[in-house]
Amino acid sequence: MPTLAGLVLIGGFALHTSIQNLLVEQFDHSLLTKVRTLTSFPEQGRMGINLAFTDAPLPEFHGGPHAEYFEVWLNDGSVLAKSPSLGAGAELQRRTGAGGEPTFWSLTLPDGRPGRAVGITVETGKPALQEKFSINVTLARDRVQLEKLLRRLAFGIILGGTALLALAGYLVRSAARGALSPVRALAEEVSAIDAASLKSRLHAASLPSDLKPIAEQINHLMDRLEAAFQRERRFASNAAHELLTPVSELRLAAENALDWPDDPQATSGLATETSELASQMEHTIRSLLAISRAEANLTPLKVTPVELGDLLEELEVSLQSHCRERGLTITRNVVRPLIVTTDRVICRAIFNNLLLNAAEYATAGSIIRIDGKRDAEAGVIEIRNAAAGLTAADVEKFCEPFWRGDKAHSSRDHTGLGLPLTKAFVEQLGGSLSFTLEAGSIVAAHVRLPPMERER
Amino acid sequence: MRVLLVEDSERMQKSLALALQKRGYAVDAVGNGEEAVWLGSEHAYDVILLDIMLPGLDGMQVLRKLRQKSIDTPVLMLTAKGDVSDRVAGLEAGADDYLPKPFALPELLARVDTLVRRRYADKNPKIRVGDLEIDTGARLVRRGEEAIPLTPREYKLIEYLARRRGEVVSKAEIEDHVYSEDRNIFSNAVESAISSLRRKLWPEGAEPLLQTRRGLGYIIEEAK
Numbered sequence: 001m002p003t004l005a006g007l008v009l010i011g012g013f014a015l016h017t018s019i020q021n022l023l024v025e026q027f028d029h030s031l032l033t034k035v036r037t038l039t040s041f042p043e044q045g046r047m048g049i050n051l052a053f054t055d056a057p058l059p060e061f062h063g064g065p066h067a068e069y070f071e072v073w074l075n076d077g078s079v080l081a082k083s084p085s086l087g088a089g090a091e092l093q094r095r096t097g098a099g100g101e102p103t104f105w106s107l108t109l110p111d112g113r114p115g116r117a118v119g120i121t122v123e124t125g126k127p128a129l130q131e132k133f134s135i136n137v138t139l140a141r142d143r144v145q146l147e148k149l150l151r152r153l154a155f156g157i158i159l160g161g162t163a164l165l166a167l168a169g170y171l172v173r174s175a176a177r178g179a180l181s182p183v184r185a186l187a188e189e190v191s192a193i194d195a196a197s198l199k200s201r202l203h204a205a206s207l208p209s210d211l212k213p214i215a216e217q218i219n220h221l222m223d224r225l226e227a228a229f230q231r232e233r234r235f236a237s238n239a240a241h242e243l244l245t246p247v248s249e250l251r252l253a254a255e256n257a258l259d260w261p262d263d264p265q266a267t268s269g270l271a272t273e274t275s276e277l278a279s280q281m282e283h284t285i286r287s288l289l290a291i292s293r294a295e296a297n298l299t300p301l302k303v304t305p306v307e308l309g310d311l312l313e314e315l316e317v318s319l320q321s322h323c324r325e326r327g328l329t330i331t332r333n334v335v336r337p338l339i340v341t342t343d344r345v346i347c348r349a350i351f352n353n354l355l356l357n358a359a360e361y362a363t364a365g366s367i368i369r370i371d372g373k374r375d376a377e378a379g380v381i382e383i384r385n386a387a388a389g390l391t392a393a394d395v396e397k398f399c400e401p402f403w404r405g406d407k408a409h410s411s412r413d414h415t416g417l418g419l420p421l422t423k424a425f426v427e428q429l430g431g432s433l434s435f436t437l438e439a440g441s442i443v444a445a446h447v448r449l450p451p452m453e454r455e456r
Numbered sequence: 457m458r459v460l461l462v463e464d465s466e467r468m469q470k471s472l473a474l475a476l477q478k479r480g481y482a483v484d485a486v487g488n489g490e491e492a493v494w495l496g497s498e499h500a501y502d503v504i505l506l507d508i509m510l511p512g513l514d515g516m517q518v519l520r521k522l523r524q525k526s527i528d529t530p531v532l533m534l535t536a537k538g539d540v541s542d543r544v545a546g547l548e549a550g551a552d553d554y555l556p557k558p559f560a561l562p563e564l565l566a567r568v569d570t571l572v573r574r575r576y577a578d579k580n581p582k583i584r585v586g587d588l589e590i591d592t593g594a595r596l597v598r599r600g601e602e603a604i605p606l607t608p609r610e611y612k613l614i615e616y617l618a619r620r621r622g623e624v625v626s627k628a629e630i631e632d633h634v635y636s637e638d639r640n641i642f643s644n645a646v647e648s649a650i651s652s653l654r655r656k657l658w659p660e661g662a663e664p665l666l667q668t669r670r671g672l673g674y675i676i677e678e679a680k
Binding site for chain 1: 471474539
């Protein structure tokens with residue numbers, strides 16, 4: 001609106017100025033026409049130069065409320081004639097334009113009214129007598145009517161401009177209200193979404209085409225937010241189970257022993273159970289702390305060149321007996337050299353975890369395949385194993401703390417923290433770890449390790 | 457009273473089974489959902505203690521299956537997942553009570569007792585039949601003012617019969633509710649226990665409230 005108001009103001013001013021100039025031009029033209037008409041027949045008589053109107057000047061030159069004025073000079077500057085309306089004492093200014101062109105100016109008339117004057121030079125002579133002479137004439141009249149007209153014009157322009165602005169404002173508001181109505185409705189729908197209604201989605205199909213992309217992106221955002229909330233809920237729920245279950249077991253065993261201290265059924269094995277449960281809880285807590293430290297980059301790193309092929313070969317050897325028990329075969333296809341500057345200890349922990357995981361859960365009698373290649377400056381290692389019974393949704397959750405394939409979390413040997421810890425380690429080394437499910441129920445772990453700056 | 461304990465943690469199974477047996481309950485313990493559904497459908501338990509996170513069928517699925525089969529045995533759910541939403545889900549699925557882990561053993565046992573009382577429509581923990589009073593909370597039996605010491609088996613028997621006062625209870629029902637499945641009971645164990653109870657509660661000369669219905673079972677009721 002301010003811009004529009006500014007434009008209307010400038011436009012109105014320009015319009016007023018151009019009309020004013022036009023009106024003044026017309027006024028001047030009428031002045032000029034009159035003075036030319038009046039001075040069109042000058043004569044050189046025995047008494048001097050005669051101008052027809054000076055002998056019998058028109059009534060307007062005699063004074064009155066609308067008096068006009070004239071004055072005539074000879075070349076030498078002497079006054080030849082002046083209008084009766086001027087009286088004895090008043091004079092007009094003698095002016096001519098360059099090259100004898102008429103000149104116009106505004107002035108205050110002798111009676112105080114605002115006026116406008118024209119000054120011309122008239123040249124004439126008797127060709128027969130070969131006499132030439134020139135006179136200067138100034139004609140002045142009031143411009144009261146002109147100014148009244150200009151004021152009316154200004155008022156009209158102001159009134160029109162204001163009305164135009166008001167109309168524009170109304171139209172813009174109405175248009176904006178109409179255009180913003182779907183935006184407001186969309187905003188209301190979004191503001192109604194809270195933590196308890198994360199399944200809500202916007203109805204993008206019913207929106208105007210320019211709002212659809214926004215609604216669709218908000219829906220995608222909601223998908224990610226809902227997934228994040230569900231992950232957090234799962235973590236809280238699983239953490240509660242993993243930490244509270246051993247506490248429950250310990251508590252029950254202790255209460256039984258306290259209630260029936262003389263009953264061997266209540267007391268035998270209590271000390272061993274207590275020790276085992278304490279170890280289990282310690283392992284869980286230490287794993288959580290390790291993940292936390294890795295995610296916060298608190299573990300100091302020792303960055304040196306690491307040949308990943310040698311590291312993997314070393315780990316393969318360490319797994320041989322476990323693989324033999326389950327009838328597993330490991331195949332390795334790693335380019336050499338595959339050297340990455342990184343922390344060797346953490347790198348070893350990463351691949352040890354991944355290979356142990358593969359060896360633990362691979363289908364008995366199957367093959368674990370290790371592939372290694374270079375990608376720009378990074379080392380890329382992929383470990384594949386057959387694992388029946390997993391879905392793509394399961395694989396996506398591999399790195400969620402406490403997630404386990406066994407939904408009942410029955411096994412006490414695994415906490416579900418190994419892969420989350422591995423991921424935290426990989427990310428601490430600046431890399432990435434992801435899992436995919438490939439055809440034939442093959443789980444693939446993809447590790448990318450870029451080079452790190454030495455000695456961090 | 458007979459309890460089905462469904463818990464996959466061996467440690468917890470052992471501790472809970474012992475506590476319940478000490479309380480006077482006969483206990484059958486299983487560690488997976490499928491067995492729980494089968495046992496719960498085949499036997500008339502007084503209470504089912506059901507963990508949620510089980511291998512195979514989880515606790516919620518077990519509960520739904522039992523309810524679908526119109527098994528109305530009271531169910532007390534146990535789990536480390538103590539969120540309000542988890543509790544509400546369990547109760548809405550048909551559980552009668554919900555206890556998050558870790559819990560105090562006395563509280564668990566008190567809740568089991570309450571569910572058993574509710575099953576037999578006994579709001580009062582003290583059951584009276586004639587001049588016989590069975591205090592199910594204190595596990596005491598009185599006749600008049602006199603406290604009668606009973607063995608745990610005898611107490612379980614009199615409590616079960618008293619809860620079903622006025623009904624004829626068959627020998628098979630007594631075996632189901634008073635004797636654990638894993639115990640080998642002699643064929644005349646019930647008769648022997650009934651005989652022992654009569655001797656202790658109604659010595660010679662007193663009219664026993666516990667009567668035998670030949671070929672049908674036993675009944676305890678007030679003298680007419």
